[in-house]
Amino acid sequence: MSQKAIKLLGGNRPKDKNNIITISLVVALFAIVELLKGTGHISNLLSGLLVPICMYITLAVSLNLVVGILGELSLGHAGFMCVGAYSSALFSLVTKDMIPMTWLRLILAFLIGGLVAAIFGLLIGVPVLRLKGDYLAIVTLAFGEIIKNLVTILHLGVDSHGIHFSTESVAALHLQEDGKILIKGALGITGVPKSSTFEIGFIIVMLTLLVSLNLVNSAKGRVIMAIRDNRIAAESVGINITTYKLFVFSLSAFFAGLAGVLYSHNLATLTANTNNFGYNMSIAILLLVVLGGVGSIRGSVIAAIILTALPELLRGLSDYRMLIYSILLIVIMLFNASPKLVALRERYSPKNLFKRIFRKKQPEKEANADV
């Protein structure tokens, strides 16, 4: 591999092998799925999950930038996704006839979705990032809910007189005969071209991963982690904390916006409710981040793949699947984070077990040495 390529994959220091592993893992998985798809070995159920999996990976990795790298708990990530989804869906709907090239329209849609989300991230970040800890978390949750709430009452239409909008009903838009309704309040947007594919999802995932991994290993990334580890110390060596925090926050919002574009271009009707853009979604994304390991980008990728596929894989259990899912979640968390269980697990981990067996041959020697 050329020096430049290695650098692109996350720098050239020895510890960056880790990043190359992450990237190769994703590429390998992509290749396997493509191979299976090509030979027709993939079930309908799984192929329907491919775009959502890409979306969840993007969401989890981007939230991990805020939670893991910046060290602030955000509970409003779905709000940025919502902004990205709606702005890009609106764009695609309007330009469906104007721009015939699907690829160009899609690239523009991604750009618009991401940028609008990033702008929202910046605007929300300015007040939010002044707060700390749980207060910051609740304010991000509040912003996410406000975004979802505003989107559900928004009615938008366009006619020869220009753009009309209302918060009440379609009738209140007073459209001319040639008018076209774009957003129908709680009924959302219909007719967005379904142009999200697994390949596009893969490109978005790779983009998110490359930027995130490079950021973590860059000088900027180290500054951000210094802020996370000790804000006051970082401030006292002259780091402008607000700038860096805002940067990470809006970068994370940008990627969430991209995930929103993937989402909105994968549906026939785009509506906003608690489960897709509300706090339930924000919490579901946070769940991926924590299960994968806060601060571990590879962990986020793996958790997103497993947890998105899990409820579908448990489908055989029909009614019990969500119950089992929740029990699994609690058990995994206890097993992963409980101080006692972690100690127990470390004692019996394959590595330490091997050590103990190996050491058994000479226990007396050690004991004597101690005396």
Next chain:
Amino acid sequence: MQFLSFLISGLSLGSVYALIALGYTMVYGIAKMLNFAHGDVIMVGAYLIYVVSTMQHLPLWVGILASVAGCTVLGMLIERLAYKPLRGAQSLAVLITAIGVSYFLQNAALLIFGSSPKSFTSVINRKPISLFGGELVISWEAILTLVVSVLIMIALTVFINKSKQGKAMRAVSEDRDAAQLMGINVNRTITLTFAIGSALAAVAGILLCSSYPTLTPYTGAMPGIKAFTAAVFGGIGSVPGAMLGGVLIGIIQMLANGYISTQLSDAIVFAVLIIVLLVKPTGLLGKKINEKV
């Protein structure tokens, strides 16, 4: 007159929020965790009284007793099984476990009762009071909610400030290690906090479903989030703060509902929360935290 009627329904809703917020804030103060499953305990409490009094036709007081007792046990059980093993772990891990518990309660209720809403029978069956020639109508549920909540809040304040266990709770929330050194059984105090919080949630569930009589497995989620907002609004960890925050959030929601827009009332509540937190970053009655290097 209209204002008065909005104010009264806001006060009644707000006092329910306050009861729930007390559970959040007490648990936060003592165990330093956000108990996201708290909202779903409300739902369990409402289902319990529904099963006992509506389905089995047992007297009302049996239902209320079963609901409060059931939720108290449930709260202690959740604490013992899911949160206690995580004591000393990362706070995010505890948060996710609480979310897991919340999913569990919702899905268990979904399995047992199905997703179709149950119509909840109000605990009092009397015609609403009509004042000023029918211009002001006050439901008995609103009066009952207000009276019960005020009584509970007074009792709780007395308990926390005067009793020995209350003193222990305050001590643990102040400094857990120091409290342990003084001979306070920290584990038992935390369990007691969960028990009280869950009992309050059961009462809140009964009162809430008497005023808004549709019961689904997701009934508790939104009031839970609102009450959490209320707890933060008042300054999380502060008991009077939770009461004040709850009542204010309820009134704001009802006024926004009445004067501005039904669909926007949630957004307005959250917007007020954001503004308050920007002016007072630790809530209305929250303590200012001094930063240490």
